[in-house]
Amino acid sequence: MKAIGKRLRNGVTLLAVATLVASCGLPRSGPSKREIYSGSVEQNGNAYVVEVTDAVNRATGTVPALGFSQAFLGAPLAGSDVIQPGDTLGLTIWENVDDGLLSGPGANATLLEEVQVDGSGFIFVPYAGRIRAAGNTPESIRGIITDKLEEQTPDPQVQVRRLAGDGATVSLVGAVGAQGVYPIERPTRSLAAMLARAGGVTIEPEIAQIVVLRGNHRGRIWFQDLFANPQLDIALRGGDRILVEEDTRAFMALGATGTQQRVPFQTNTLSALEALSQVGGLRGNSADPTGVFVLREEPAEIAAAVLGKPGVTSPQRMVYVLDLTRPNGLFAARDFTIRDDDTIYVTEAPYVQWNKAISALTGSLSSVNAVDSAAGGLGN
Known part of the structure; x- marks a missing residue:
């Protein structure tokens, strides 16, 4: 005894x-579950600690709102034969006389190659003068030149061709097959067609974003949405700048996870369960599956919906708790949407510190x- x-x-x-x-x-690796709870508003802290439920998932399940304004969506397809400032035209003029105004002796046709449309939209044709070309079709310009010359030479015949010019062009940069300046032609008058002309995107489609700059207007969409929603395949205009870039959103993983680092999104939408899988899941020998936290600065309107406090008018610090051991825990984690700049923190199991103390x-x-x-x- x-x-x-x-x-x-x-x-x-x-x-x-x-x-x-x-x-x-x-x-x-960081604070314990008890220490996080002690920093809640209920404990005179400065963050709300909220357990993730189906109702919370409905209130917080938002993704970045990308899209085009009506200024982009309402623009009709531009006529592929409409002349723009900077375009180059080719003119051929036939005269029904042996010694015409433009043609030399023994010739009745005059070829005017590479007539440049100036910045104001005009061209100059001998004996016809300064003619407005921008905004007109080659057929309209042909009629104008014919009327001008008809007063000076009998029955002139005019042919107007639009050559390769830099007026109606767009520039494509970023993650495309071939960056460059491309003319707007009949097959490439829409955004999707022009991207295909440039060789398509060279990054994963799930994280590709398309930015279109037109004057003071800017539009941004997901590459996948462009093909899922035909109405987003906007008509292009001369001078448009198109940028294809990778999604820049990322979240931070800390604590008892497979890796601790800043992790870029790999898909358009990302759930907590998918985010954990991206970092190797929970560390099997130390993680506490009841202590998975998501830290976020929540906008006022979403915070008000989550907390049931309509009077919330400013962003709030929120700590969302995922308990993977509960019957609905994995489903809640699957439906919880991770957003840009979120921090996922997994606490260590209580025995880990005890084990460290004994080992010491x-x-x-x-x-x-x-x-x-x-x-x-x-x-x-």
């Missing part, structure tokens, strides 16, 4: 020493004999 009592006293002594060692600040005293908790020997040594 004395031996049993002695060993009991030794065990109590070892427990007290281990508790003291644990309280002295052993190395750990004994060097290992794996051997019962080692623990018993340490307890016996403390009691002598």
